[in-house]
Amino acid sequence: MKHLYTGIIIFLSLLNLNAQTLPDLDFEIFKTGFNSPVSIANAGDDRLFIVEQGGIIKVIDNGNTSTFLNISSIVNDGQSEQGLLGLAFHPNYATNGYFYIHYNNNTSTGSTGKQTSISRFRVEEFNPNIADPSSELVLLTIDQPYWNHNGGCIDFGPDGYLYIGMGDGGSSGDPQNYSQNTQSMLGKMLRIDVDNGNPYSIPSDNPFVGSINTLEEIWAIGLRNPWRFSFDKQTGDMWIGDVGQNAWEEINFQDANSSGGENYGWRCYEGFAPFNSSGCNNSYVDPVQVYENNGWPNDCSVTGGYVYRGTQFPNFVGHYVFTDYCTGKFFTIYDNLGGAGWTTTTQEDTQYGVSTFGEGNDGELYFADINTGIIYHIIDNSPVASNILEISKTEFYPNPTKAGNMVQINNNINFSEITITSLNGQVLYKCITTENAFQIPANLSDGIYFIQVNGLNPNTLVIQND
Template sequence: MTKPLLFLFLLLLAACGQAETAVTPPVVPANTATATTASVVPTGTAIPTLPPTGTAADAPAAPTAVPTDTPTPLPPTPTAVPLQPVDEIQLSPVVTEGLSLPLYVTHAGDGRLFVVQQEGLISIIQEGALLAEPFLDIRDRVGKDANEQGLLSLAFHPRYTQNGYFFVNYTNTAANTVVARFQVNAANPNLADPASEQILLTIEQPYANHNGGLVKFGPDGYLYIGMGDGGSQGDPQNRAQKGNDLLGKILRIDVDVAGEAPYGIPASNPFVADDGVRNEIWAVGLRNPWRFSFDRETGDLFLADVGQSQWEEVNFRPAGTPGGENYGWNRMEGSHCYQRDTCDTTGLVLPIFEYDHSQGCSVTGGYVYRGQQFPALRGNYFVADYCTGYIWRLFPMADGRWQSDSVLESGRIISSFGEDANGELYVVDHNGGVYQIQSVDD
């Protein structure tokens, strides 16, 4: 990517009708407006402030509801958890050549890593080497006219070894979101069949940015889909809060259905009894949730949401939460009222972690570490900033609050974290590399 294009991508990513039906979420347990927010104060070299991408003119009109006081997060508390020294962690190269704009890496449970490339390719890393032939090539149907479009993610079916199914999220040539299923070649495990595509969902996109893009299976076996608010600035159509619009949401669908229907609606989805809300919706009030993950040991959900002009955030929901959360956008950005002095926070879920744009411009959510290499970091959640390459860890306190620490100043354009079958973590550099988080002694 040339420097001008990369700069444009950074700015867009940072920035980045039907009758209105407001979503009334069900009552959910804590992490509401009184939840703790740990603000990052990274160590090491200070990072210059990046220019904001929105202006007051881009903001939605103030709500007519009677506002309440702005929530005041509790201050972070010192931790008794031993800290893995920063100078003992490094990014060790796995593949640094042969990849074009890699966005995502995942595994199929068999030692291979699969790298999603934005132009429409999925490649395989096997035994540390990039295979010459791509696993999947759908460049003929992927639209790439804008910097946040393209082939965005990949999720293997929980029974992939039996059925060979995997799912992708991409922008088609009409600039709309497509969630589709493909199947591996029965005779060659390193090759998928592009003609096997079954489209599950096509979602119209009003603008070229904030596509979300992640597909991921939860511990319940359902497919979760991250959808951005449709783009522009400030969610001008208030799509993230509309119940009849799939944008600005997390969706949850059942891909294991009999008959001709491309997918089913889980009976436990939170809005199945509400005629005014799309039944696919699991959570609302999100700007661009392009990275989220489930703790492989506990099932807890960590959801990173890219901010608008000032705040990046990570949200948390414990396993077993019934869904229906409202994460607040565009009423709030992080734990702060968006473009207004006060706002109604009733029923909103506030982040456990946020940082402002003096420290970055676009959050890249990661994973809870469950590997063996760093015992002191087990149970810690890793998160980074796309623009600055800073990597932090979050860890829970005994009282249920969260603390954060700077782990590494990577110098990379971090488009994604990855996790292998053993729980070890990887970082994807959008400029063309995959790296493993390792000890400096390795």
């Protein structure tokens, strides 16, 4: 699979690389033996944590699996979309030991609904692989009228605030129009400050602070069932997989510079198509990707994923990967025009029941097959030019290096302009210098980049911050 490379470094004549190789995804078993895994998280180290829907969190540490937390007695997983659904570790987890979960408790709040709890727990003081089940602090409860569309994803943004994805309350077609009701937390993306207040506070820059018509916790509205959202660890952009009704599945994108307040359209729209126009207006944000829902056993339910920012697979870097739960078909999206255009790749159907994706601290991506309890590592089999390091006469050292470090330049020509780009050609840094050294920007995350002198053929630059 090839796509013409539209970035700055279009023409690499020495290698005849006038096309960018798109990823060719494959999957290798990482760990087996889980019961209905629905979320994967890391705590800022080499461990992976696997959330089981019934109320247990397992930890994989150096290849060994053990129980981190068992709260099955307070979790209700009586219906297929209920249970322990999400996990997020505090940005300062290494020092405070706090983590947060999204689950259905045993309180009935509707005809078939069980109340949502957003709670904080902490790790045991003397064992990093065991949490204290008695340490729960309930931050927020949200009544659920029906058993389905509970949302379930929870994550900290690059701003340090906790984001909470909530579904529209369930049934079919959002009969109470909760998603567009700004006095309801259902069908919303919420954003709260867990470091201040009792038990939380509202960030001062939330879009509806001071409003008498909209709950201040709301960051964005118009979601049906955001089954997995994530943040690009390099750019801070938010990606949301929102499950459709019966016609369209969609991916929503929020730029890192957004001030919030987006309305993603449900129930007025499903994808780009009108669904229920009652009480609607024209102030909606379109999805960046939709695909047709043809009903089981065809494509019928999106599972949102992550942007790959690891270092093992250069052609995969910068691609957002997601899948359809019903067919196991994988897709990737990447920004090929600096925010002005998207390119999508469709991988083959796999038949995996992908309930969730997860990201390791090193940027490697994983997914869970809920049917088999297997965790897979996503790999890329697309060819990488073995001699790409030789396409430039300029040498940079140390390479790999860390963001913020000084890099020495060794070449035999006069130079003045240094440019660093992503593999997709987006300019990330440019400077003018006559010195034989320059400082790598401090905001570069782990990954592979191109670096050029005077616009000549690029060399690869590897950033490894750990």
